[in-house]
Amino acid sequence: MQASPDLSPLARVLTVMFAVLAGTAEPSFAAPDAEAVATAASPRALQEILDRDPGTKEAVAARAAALGLVLIDVRIGTGKAERSETRVAGGGKPFADCDAPAVCPPMLVVPPSPPDFAIGSPPDEADRSDDETLTPVTIRAFAMAAHPVTVAEYKACVAAGGCKPPEWLEPGGQHNIETGSSRYYRNLGEALTGPGQPIVGVSHTDATDYAKWLSKLTGHAYRLPSEAEWEMAARAGTKTAFWWGDSLPADGVARAACVGCGSEWDSKSPAPADAFPANPWGLHNVHGNVWEWTADLYCEDYASGPKDGSPRVTDDCAPQGDRPAARGVYSLRGGSAFYPVKAMRSAMRVRNIPGFRNFSVGFRVARDLPPGSGAP
Numbered sequence: 036m037q038a039s040p041d042l043s044p045l046a047r048v049l050t051v052m053f054a055v056l057a058g059t060a061e062p063s064f065a066a067p068d069a070e071a072v073a074t075a076a077s078p079r080a081l082q083e084i085l086d087r088d089p090g091t092k093e094a095v096a097a098r099a100a101a102l103g104l105v106l107i108d109v110r111i112g113t114g115k116a117e118r119s120e121t122r123v124a125g126g127g128k129p130f131a132d133c134d135a136p137a138v139c140p141p142m143l144v145v146p147p148s149p150p151d152f153a154i155g156s157p158p159d160e161a162d163r164s165d166d167e168t169l170t171p172v173t174i175r176a177f178a179m180a181a182h183p184v185t186v187a188e189y190k191a192c193v194a195a196g197g198c199k200p201p202e203w204l205e206p207g208g209q210h211n212i213e214t215g216s217s218r219y220y221r222n223l224g225e226a227l228t229g230p231g232q233p234i235v236g237v238s239h240t241d242a243t244d245y246a247k248w249l250s251k252l253t254g255h256a257y258r259l260p261s262e263a264e265w266e267m268a269a270r271a272g273t274k275t276a277f278w279w280g281d282s283l284p285a286d287g288v289a290r291a292a293c294v295g296c297g298s299e300w301d302s303k304s305p306a307p308a309d310a311f312p313a314n315p316w317g318l319h320n321v322h323g324n325v326w327e328w329t330a331d332l333y334c335e336d337y338a339s340g341p342k343d344g345s346p347r348v349t350d351d352c353a354p355q356g357d358r359p360a361a362r363g364v365y366s367l368r369g370g371s372a373f374y375p376v377k378a379m380r381s382a383m384r385v386r387n388i389p390g391f392r393n394f395s396v397g398f399r400v401a402r403d404l405p406p407g408s409g410a411p
Contacts, residue, residue, distance in 0.1 A: 072098050078146070079315070082126030092121060099123060107144055107176055107404060113253050125271070127317030129181050132253040137187035137230060139253065140180040142402055143317045145268045148174040148344070154263050154337060155382050160276055162377035165355075166335040166384055172263045174344030178402040179260060179268045182308040182319040183327060187230035189237070189245060197248030202236035202392040203227060210236070220394055226304030233308045233325045233397040239365045239389035242328045242398040249400065259330040260401035261346035262337070262384070265368045269321035269381050271314040276380045277322050278314040283376060288312070291323030292372035293379050300324075300372050305395070322379040325397035326367040333366040333386035364388055371395035 068084065072094045075081045081104065085095050096106045108119050111130045122128055124146035133139035155169040192198035199205075203212045203220035212221040212228070220227055220236060227235065237245075242259055249257040260268070275281045279290055289298035292306040300306040309319045330346035335355045340347040352360040364386040370379025373395045377383070387396075 069094065076102070077315075078104050078123045078125035079127050082123040082128050085121065085123065086128070089121075095123070103149065105146060105176065109144060109178070109404060110255070113255075117254075124176050125316045127313070127315070129317065130178075132255055137185065138191045139249065140182070140184055140188055140400060142178040143181050144404070145177055145179050145264070145316060147176045148172065148267055149272075152267060154266050156276070156380065157274075160380070160382070161281070162276075162380065163382065164384070166337065167382045168336075168338060170338040170342075172267075172342050172344055174263055174267055176404055177260075177264060178404060179264065179318065180399040180401070181313070181317055183233035183325055183397045183399045184242075184245065185230060185308045186228060186232050186234050189234040190230075192245050192248045195248065195252075197251070198244050199241055201234060201241070203394075223304045223394060226300070226306075227394070229307070231307045231309070233305050233320070235305060235325055235394050235397050236392045237397065238392050239328045239387075241392075243330075245398075246400050256403035257400050258403070259328055259346075259398060261341075261344055262329045262331045262366050262368065263341075263344045264401055265327065265329050266381055267344075268316065268318055269314065269369070271316040271318065273315075273381075276382075278381070291320070291370075291379060293323035293370055294373065294375045296323055296376065298372075302373060305372050305397075321369055322381075323370045323374075324372055325369070325395055326371050326374075326385065326393075327369045328396070328398040329366045329368055331366045333361050333364045333384070335361060337384075361386065367396065 071084055072091055075084060075098055081095050081099055084091055099106055105124050106121055107124055108121050109130060110117055111120050112118055112132055120130060122144040124144045129141035129143055131139045131141050153169040153171045156163045156167040157169060193200050202208060202210050205211055209215045210217045210219050226232055246257045246259055271278050284290060289296055290311050292298045292300040294302050298306060305325050311320060313319045314321060332347045332350050334340060334347055334352035350362055354360045367385050
């Protein structure tokens with residue numbers, strides 16, 4: 036038997052490389068971290084494992100199923116650049132359909148609703164309103180913006196001719212911060228105009244136009260979220276008044292901007308769109324900062340509307356006792372930097388006419404996922 040020559044380290048490496056290229060040897064890859072997958076207990080942990088080693092997809096999917104979670108293949112991008120990427124729903128990893136920065140909002144995959152999900156608040160929740168009756172709703176997986184639409188993102192639509200300017204840049208308007216006589220918006224300074232600030236001074240019609248423009252730009256179905264979708268995404272699996280609990284945290288860390296939240300923006304201006312810690316699914320500023328338009332026509336009796344997570348689009352509310360039926364108004368969620376703590380509860384609902392514009396009102400968008408994705 037002929038002895039093998041004693042090769043130098045470099046020679047051994049080259050020999051292995053040539054063997055692989057010639058098909059006479061198999062490349063060696065690290066085995067999936069089976070223990071990490073088996074002990075992962077959250078969608079975020081599973082997403083991190085999948086990001087480190089895509090080869091774990093099958094094992095991650097099995098672990099996700101055991102935990103009642105789902106993996107979803109999302110079509111991302113536009114035209115020839117469109118690709119498929121896997122997300123653990125609720126795993127907090129954003130995606131964007133535009134390569135250019137500050138055009139398409141970063142989106143997060145929201146899981147389908149669990150069997151016991153209900154919109155509204157329990158009867159013993161402090162400061163609850165009569166229109167928060169717990170109502171079971173079934174919601175399919177969808178994508179939700181990680182933060183409210185920013186000034187830069189909205190201005191991209193204005194520049195492209197898809198959106199009207201916000202009220203504070205309306206040509207000839209009295210509230211125009213450059214030419215108007217009013218200081219209604221002007222006093223906010225860079226908190227109004229900064230590219231990373233949430234867009235405000237936009238109506239429900241403006242918000243809807245932005246979603247339509249984004250759909251045309253990307254080829255994906257963008258829209259305003261329904262009330263049920265908004266609330267489920269804000270809660271991120273919790274049933275408390277806020278995603279972090281039933282009251283402001285006692286650790287001294289501000290988690291929102293509101294009247295009494297303890298942030299530097301309280302009662303003064305909106306905070307940056309991605310300020311404060313995100314909720315467990317990666318969404319920023321679902322509590323406080325700016326009110327957010329939803330797709331629903333407001334009805335005090337939410338239970339009389341759709342139960343599949345879709346918005347109420349028919350103006351058919353019935354009178355409630357001696358109160359006349361609500362007509363022609365849309366729901367807003369989330370509270371704002373100018374409203375008290377109780378207004379930013381997950382279940383809190385307010386409404387206004389579709390043309391209403393204000394320095395504390397903005398929006399975030401949702402995006403449909405392919406049919407069959409993560410059905411509950």
